[in-house]
Amino acid sequence: MAERLDEQTMALRVAREFEDGMVVNLGFGTPTMAANYIPEGKEVIFQSENGCLGYGRIAQTEAEQNFHLVNAGGQFVIGHPGMCFFEHAESFTMIRGGHIDLCVRGGLQVSEKGDLANWLIPGREPGGMGGAMDLAAGAARLIIVMTHTTKDNELKILKECSYALTAPHCVDLVVTDIAVIEVTDKGLVLKETAPGWTAKEVQALTEPKLIISPSLKVMAL
Numbered sequence: 217m218a219e220r221l222d223e224q225t226m227a228l229r230v231a232r233e234f235e236d237g238m239v240v241n242l243g244f245g246t247p248t249m250a251a252n253y254i255p256e257g258k259e260v261i262f263q264s265e266n267g268c269l270g271y272g273r274i275a276q277t278e279a280e281q282n283f284h285l286v287n288a289g290g291q292f293v294i295g296h297p298g299m300c301f302f303e304h305a306e307s308f309t310m311i312r313g314g315h316i317d318l319c320v321r322g323g324l325q326v327s328e329k330g331d332l333a334n335w336l337i338p339g340r341e342p343g344g345m346g347g348a349m350d351l352a353a354g355a356a357r358l359i360i361v362m363t364h365t366t367k368d369n370e371l372k373i374l375k376e377c378s379y380a381l382t383a384p385h386c387v388d389l390v391v392t393d394i395a396v397i398e399v400t401d402k403g404l405v406l407k408e409t410a411p412g413w414t415a416k417e418v419q420a421l422t423e424p425k426l427i428i429s430p431s432l433k434v435m436a437l
Contacts, residue, residue, distance in 0.1 A: 218412025220393035244289030247320040270299035319355035328424035333379035352383035364392035
């Protein structure tokens with residue numbers, strides 16, 4: 217099998233889903249990296265649960281770092297003209313009020329029906345789910361970016377999630393290190409494969425039966 221994509225390349229592919237004028241919320245980890253790959257000529261307005269709207273990419277140098285300006289993952293980010301700040305209550309009013317066009321989150325498991333599990337691993341000490349449940353329910357569109365399997369090669373795209381759910385029927389698109397898969401009413405549609413990967417190889421690492429898109433293509437990077 218071919219090599220899998222690294223986190224930066226997965227984030228680059230996620231950023232291809234950004235449209236001009238979108239209000240986008242990025243979860244910590246790989247999703248936050250997508251802020252570094254805004255498509256040329258497009259304005260993307262990033263919103264963060266900790267009370268920020270309109271920030272930019274992750275700070276690259278120490279001179280760019282501002283102690284007071286961080287994203288939801290605690291990373292320093294740069295400011296943009298017109299950026300504003302507010303308390304958590306207002307932030308979650310935006311989220312719960314349906315004002316987020318797109319949310320990008322990491323995932324532990326995704327089911328063929330678009331159920332998401334991304335906050336609790338059985339046997340481990342539970343942490344906080346943050347705004348994951350609110351965003352899964354409130355964002356107009358939800359993209360999950362994750363490795364296709366665990367480090368132990370256990371499947372993560374399943375017929376049914378075995379972990380505690382974050383939210384049911386909420387995922388619209390899954391971007392992994394080997395494929396791009398769309399969640400539809402008819403099932404999971406394989407839209408793209410990573411360079412060097414075949415549909416057969418992706419299916420071997422996916423529990424539900426995949427619907428192969430007539431326009432299946434190699435992932436655009």
